Amino acid sequence: MVQLRTSSPPPQATELETWTLGAAADLRGLRASLREALTRYGLVQGEDLDEVLGLVALVATELATNALRHGLPPTIVTLLVTDECFILDVADHDVSTAPELDDAAPLDSGGRGLLLAESVSRAVAWYATPDTKNIWASFPRP
Incomplete structure (x- = not known):
């Protein structure tokens, strides 16, 4: 298994909105x-x-599904912005594990969330705070 790059979002990022999720039903x-x-x-x-x-x-x-499935609640999704990009930051409260990029087999039902995020985002990384493990993905601002 390969570990995801460790990095905080750009320091100039400004928080726009936050959502707190307790269950998969909140994803819609x-x-x-x-x-x-x-x-x-x-x-x-x-x-x-x-x-x-x-x-x-x-x-x-x-990212939120991974946090709900593998982390500790609640899951917190934050939308941030810089001049060049916007950023999704997804946090859970399991600070004891690091996210890993799985090599999912073709018939596996899961395990591709981080790989998918890496393939369609400008950047994907993770960082930890004393209370949360955060994974973020950035997207260029058109």
Whole structure:
């Protein structure tokens, strides 16, 4: 197994919104609210709107699902922004483990969330605080 790169989000990132999730049932609301926030803050616009929103919602769902499944509740999803990108930061409260990039077999039902995030994001990394383990993914601002 390969470990994910360790790095905090850019220090100039500004927090825009935060969502707290307690169960997988909260993911649908997260996707809808995230799409609304990205549009409201003008982070995504133009003809690529649906594609970018879809990719961001997909990565948010994958990272939050991993946190809900493998971490300790609650899961906290934060939307941040810099001049160049916007960032999804997903935290859980299991600081005893480090995220790993799994080599999922073709017939496995899971294990591809971080790989997917890496393939469609500008950058993916993780960091820990005294209380949380955070994984973040960044996306260019169109």
